[in-house]
Amino acid sequence: MNIDFESLYVSHYGRVYGLCRRLLGRPSQAEDAAQEVFMRAYKALDRYDQHQPFANWVLGIASRYCIDLLRRRSREAKLFDDHAEVEEYVDEVSETAAARPTTLESLVADEQGAQVKAAIGSLPDNYRVPLVLAYYNEWSYDEIATHLGVTRNHVGVLLLRAKRALRRVLDESGQEPRT
Numbered sequence: 001m002n003i004d005f006e007s008l009y010v011s012h013y014g015r016v017y018g019l020c021r022r023l024l025g026r027p028s029q030a031e032d033a034a035q036e037v038f039m040r041a042y043k044a045l046d047r048y049d050q051h052q053p054f055a056n057w058v059l060g061i062a063s064r065y066c067i068d069l070l071r072r073r074s075r076e077a078k079l080f081d082d083h084a085e086v087e088e089y090v091d092e093v094s095e096t097a098a099a100r101p102t103t104l105e106s107l108v109a110d111e112q113g114a115q116v117k118a119a120i121g122s123l124p125d126n127y128r129v130p131l132v133l134a135y136y137n138e139w140s141y142d143e144i145a146t147h148l149g150v151t152r153n154h155v156g157v158l159l160l161r162a163k164r165a166l167r168r169v170l171d172e173s174g175q176e177p178r179t
Contacts, residue, residue, distance in 0.1 A: 016062045022132040023066040037062040063147050070125045119169040127162035
């Protein structure tokens with residue numbers, strides 16, 4: 001198999017980083033995650049089907065890796081429940097909202113502006129992740145269900161609750177959500 005991995009890395013890094021940033025909510029973790037994703041992709045290159053788009057394959061790796069990190073973060077938070085981490089997370093979410101726009105952020109900026117981005121960043125992981133996968137990564141309910149290890153119906157419920165939570169946050173901030 002003769003693949004120019006360097007050019008694939010250069011052309012797909014931005015999208016992988018953007019997905020990691022949206023899923024993890026922390027720019028510093030997103031950079032590390034994107035690097036790890038490409039290391040994993042390189043090691044698994046012999047399993048890549050060249051008849052399929054590379055972007056879909058590497059974004060799948062990124063999604064699974066970030067979801068694993070979020071699960072680990074959730075377990076650790078339950079064990080340690082450190083208030084300092086919460087304050088650090090809030091600071092990093094603010095940095096995320098101010099960072100350069102991705103495809104999803106551009107669409108959101110056209111629609112609602114910075115308050116919507118901040119509101120999405122403030123959602124709990126179990127709501128933010130399916131929302132990002134559905135609207136940033138444009139995954140179907142079935143794809144999200146497979147990656148999260150839940151049923152298709154549960155994905156629908158999570159997305160409904162995420163949208164309600166988003167509306168609630170926007171209502172509290174005085175931003176008029178579009179229905």
